[in-house]
Amino acid sequence: MKIAILPGDGIGTEIVAEAVKVLHALDLKFESETALVGGAAYEAHGHPLPEATLKLAKEADAVLFGAVGDWKYDKLERALRPEQAILGLRKNLGLFANFRPAICYEELVGASSLKPELIAGLDILIIRELTGDIYFGQPRGRRTAVDGHFPGSEEAFDTMRYSRPEVERIARVAFEAARKRSKRVTSVDKANVLETFQFWKDIVTEVGKEYPDVELDHMYVDNAAMQLVKAPKKFDVVVTGNMFGDILSDEAAMLTGSIGMLPSASLNASNQGLYEPSHGSAPDIAGKGIANPLATILSAAMMLRFSLNQAAAADRIESAVKAVLASGLRTADIHSSGTTKVGTREMGDAVVAAI
Amino acid sequence: MKIAILPGDGIGTEIVAEAVKVLHALDLKFESETALVGGAAYEAHGHPLPEATLKLAKEADAVLFGAVGDWKYDKLERALRPEQAILGLRKNLGLFANFRPAICYEELVGASSLKPELIAGLDILIIRELTGDIYFGQPRGRRTAVDGHFPGSEEAFDTMRYSRPEVERIARVAFEAARKRSKRVTSVDKANVLETFQFWKDIVTEVGKEYPDVELDHMYVDNAAMQLVKAPKKFDVVVTGNMFGDILSDEAAMLTGSIGMLPSASLNASNQGLYEPSHGSAPDIAGKGIANPLATILSAAMMLRFSLNQAAAADRIESAVKAVLASGLRTADIHSSGTTKVGTREMGDAVVAAI
Numbered sequence A, B: 001m002k003i004a005i006l007p008g009d010g011i012g013t014e015i016v017a018e019a020v021k022v023l024h025a026l027d028l029k030f031e032s033e034t035a036l037v038g039g040a041a042y043e044a045h046g047h048p049l050p051e052a053t054l055k056l057a058k059e060a061d062a063v064l065f066g067a068v069g070d071w072k073y074d075k076l077e078r079a080l081r082p083e084q085a086i087l088g089l090r091k092n093l094g095l096f097a098n099f100r101p102a103i104c105y106e107e108l109v110g111a112s113s114l115k116p117e118l119i120a121g122l123d124i125l126i127i128r129e130l131t132g133d134i135y136f137g138q139p140r141g142r143r144t145a146v147d148g149h150f151p152g153s154e155e156a157f158d159t160m161r162y163s164r165p166e167v168e169r170i171a172r173v174a175f176e177a178a179r180k181r182s183k184r185v186t187s188v189d190k191a192n193v194l195e196t197f198q199f200w201k202d203i204v205t206e207v208g209k210e211y212p213d214v215e216l217d218h219m220y221v222d223n224a225a226m227q228l229v230k231a232p233k234k235f236d237v238v239v240t241g242n243m244f245g246d247i248l249s250d251e252a253a254m255l256t257g258s259i260g261m262l263p264s265a266s267l268n269a270s271n272q273g274l275y276e277p278s279h280g281s282a283p284d285i286a287g288k289g290i291a292n293p294l295a296t297i298l299s300a301a302m303m304l305r306f307s308l309n310q311a312a313a314a315d316r317i318e319s320a321v322k323a324v325l326a327s328g329l330r331t332a333d334i335h336s337s338g339t340t341k342v343g344t345r346e347m348g349d350a351v352v353a354a355i
Ligand SMILES: CC(C)[C@H](C(=O)O)[C@@H](O)C(=O)O
Pocket: A083, A086, A087, A246, B192, B193, B222
């Protein structure tokens, strides 16, 4: 087993260090190698995703990723900005299936913006397609408008697109995931306006016929954004495109109020994967030793389960995290009165001790 | 003053009838004419936006619109489905500026999914561009993929686009609106991924220089979807594109828990406008006399203010609605213990009485 460790920027280095500590506590045999990515890589090598980092990621069975980005890179041309590293890794490794669980832990119900009865017990799995859609569609750029309301004026444009096999494979991922859960899939589209998402809806419906045991429904993206607020627990597995998934998975994560707890996985067709917390690089608290490492630690658990075939080890991490929460330890982001506030390192140590 | 009245489908006819009753109670002089739109127009004339309806709308100073749509039209080809009428009206009348207030009325705080302290006093104005973006961009359709992950396979595609004058004019609308409020604008984009929204961000920044008294900030759409849940009151005026605005304005509306209260306005360059409730046609409760007419009544108030230059009359409607709420009358959607449940018609009568 070979793991590429890419801590990145901001709190990335601190939280990844704790996840690595937890991995070592499991007595598994694995090789690992660390490399720069994002702003850190740009500063050292002039590019957010240097050749060597990409090569390391490609050769590994899995990538454990921290976070990238900082306001100070905002003025760089787009191709050099930290987040291009994420897009580059997704594209080059073909990581088309993004798993974004939105889980509300019992002890953290109070951290949510929502009333407790609406959020307690929430357990949604958003499956976002990650290598298609308007993120990578060509052509894109600037040109002189030939039609529209102001022909002759300057315009910018992008192309949204999905091909049949792209939709088929992400639909299968969703139906398979639903089979291991409550056997319900909601496919989110905008078929009433977009050709791409009428096509999406047609294909998901077709693929759904191969899974007669799974209940499929369809929802427009604007309605999904509403229903997530109104009654989030009505959802189970949600599958959608790259752009809508970007928005809805973040909305769902924030509903829990504890985004510092939420891991994510991005997989390709051979189960090679990139694992990262759902939150960002939080440059405002970087270096202070107060960031919550649990989302990254739980991402390492997903990595063991999905890419490294070590489900038992993954279970051990997840149980340890639950035990630590039950013991009352909290980083600042999820702290409330009656619980014990700890720093990044103490939280990592507590998970190791619970293992 | 000439008003085109387009009740549409589902609860549309019931709620528009109440708004018309309220308009008549104001002793204004106006001409009005009613026409079919949406599914109702399709059934009578084979098209959701018949020529005569479009002509009437074009010749009027304002359109009072109910709602369109019903599951039973789902199997029609897209061009004949009810919602095409809305898209057609927007496009043909050039209604580029959509005003979507998300207001939480004091008496209705309890209806929200959010904890009272997060939502009480909410007053956001989302300004959505309504005639550009991926809604109308060409080319769109199906074809054989030439690049991407599966060249040679069938694909569907759409074009996202904005021209400079389109972004400039909606930015000005937002800055002008902010001047009448708290002088803050948040522009929502996805400049880190999309050419269209880097262009959008650049132009909004440029236009912002003409409004040095208004504070401008920029937020990515995924972050905006999160911040709306976390701390909605931090927003004041939000300006964004057609697609992101569709999603965020519905999310923001649902945060209030009382979408049956929220009006909307869609204006063109000469202040001709279409006014409609933010909610849909609710076919499940159509004909039962229980729908909330207040969003439509408040849309009529927006119509008087924005298109008909009757601000005093608009104020009278808005005060009457507040008085009715204060008196404890509630339709089923916003009813709670200790208040009096009334039907659609009684609610309209109460507003008339309060005028
Ligand atoms: C950083 C950005 C390009 C990225 C995305 O839009 O996919 C991020 O928001 C995410 O969701 O991982």
